[in-house]
Amino acid sequence: MITRRLSGPGYGGKALSSWLVLLQSTNLVEREEAEAAVREIGTNAVPILTAWLSHRDSAPEKWLSGWLARTGVFTRDRFSENYYRSKALCGFRVLGPTARPAISDLRKLIVDTDRGLSLYASYALALVAPAEAQKLVEEWSGVTNRNLVVSNLRKALVMRNVFMESQSAGHDHAPVAH
Secondary structure (H helix, E strand, C coil): CEEEEECEEEEEEEEEEHHHHHHCCCCHCCCHHHHHHHHHHHHHHHHHHHHHHHHCCCHHHHHHHHHHHHHHHCCCCCCHHHHHHHHHHHHHHHHHHHHHHHHHHHHHHHHHCCHHHHHEEEEHHHHHHHHHHHHHHHHHHHHCCHHHHHHHHHHHHHHHHHHHHHCCCCCCCCCCCC
């Protein structure tokens, strides 16, 4: 049963955010359950995935996470841009082409001046619509102000191919950008 809460969609009594965390579980059963739940949530997950992918830490958040890391309370990436972006990327990996409604937003994020965000968005687009990513590579190749973006998209397509080959060879872990 799909549920909707203030925090976004959910499934089986858990919020999407909980399932996204479990997508990186080392427990295969938990990870497979999370993948099934995210697939069940489907396109309802896309707005949350896009929001998490584009998450930017505020100056106070950056200061607080740095202070917490220095004091040993949390690691630096806990609930930071990278935390949210890696979870979103896992969600896009699971949804694949089902997340096509995100293509327009991903195209916008790919050209963002935040290089980290641009790279994560490139990976997401390659997972969701590899033909679209390849089309952008061809369209933007040779355009001076798009060289970094084209490089990111090429990396993302290679990583997607590596992942697809590992899946067909029976490996169960996807490469995740950090």
